[in-house]
Amino acid sequence: MRKTSSFGDLAQKLIDLWISQPGRAKEPSAFLKLIDGRLSAHMILAVIETAADGTVRADMIKPYGIPTSFQETRFPLGANLEPVHEQIGHHIRKALGVRRPVQASMTVAFEDLRLNFEMLALPPAADASRNWCLVLGVINSILKTYSFPKDVDDVDHAIIQLLREGFQLREIGQRIKRSPRTVEHRIERLRCLLGARNLHDLVARSL
Numbered sequence: 001m002r003k004t005s006s007f008g009d010l011a012q013k014l015i016d017l018w019i020s021q022p023g024r025a026k027e028p029s030a031f032l033k034l035i036d037g038r039l040s041a042h043m044i045l046a047v048i049e050t051a052a053d054g055t056v057r058a059d060m061i062k063p064y065g066i067p068t069s070f071q072e073t074r075f076p077l078g079a080n081l082e083p084v085h086e087q088i089g090h091h092i093r094k095a096l097g098v099r100r101p102v103q104a105s106m107t108v109a110f111e112d113l114r115l116n117f118e119m120l121a122l123p124p125a126a127d128a129s130r131n132w133c134l135v136l137g138v139i140n141s142i143l144k145t146y147s148f149p150k151d152v153d154d155v156d157h158a159i160i161q162l163l164r165e166g167f168q169l170r171e172i173g174q175r176i177k178r179s180p181r182t183v184e185h186r187i188e189r190l191r192c193l194l195g196a197r198n199l200h201d202l203v204a205r206s207l
Helices: 007-020 022-026 029-035 086-098 154-164 169-176 180-194 199-206
Strands: 043-050 056-062 102-110 113-122 132-144
Touching: 007 022, 007 029, 007 113, 007 132, 022 029, 029 043, 029 132, 086 102, 086 113, 086 132, 132 199, 154 169, 154 180, 154 199, 169 180, 180 199
Parallel strands: none
Antiparallel strands: 043 056, 043 132, 102 113, 113 132
16 A cells, blocks of 8 residues: 555655656556555545546546535535536636646635645646646645524633644633633533534634
């Protein structure tokens, strides 16, 4: 089993091959072989091909593999590739248009999810017979979008911010000049308002 590499390292390997050996950039197979077995679970790899009639076909080589309660089919370039998310499609079209690799980092709003996503769109050589684009991506985080309750005050906001920063209840109380018991009651109220299952869920829903 080959050792996995970071997204940055893999992207650089692909770009280096694309630049140094343009003759191999007519088909995606050479690039797929270069990084085969090196992708970590939170990376995706796909080949997007556009036919002459404008039809887009996506071949998922490696889907997102981190266990999650969110449906994988809702992720852009996940198991269900139709349609490719517009933000990602924009960079694919750009790479195909200029016939140069395009790297991008973005927050993808996908239904009620927010994904921190980095990608490399690698097009074929200018004289290639097929109009394909290899997409290497990494999903760094997935968060669900929740409506933040209106019935909160500055103390609530301070507690949530300090929880995000990793402070314990006693430390939070010292910083906002409230007793640990008051902080605990406030957190329980916020948890109920946001429908959070526990403290970790509360922090995630507040982001």
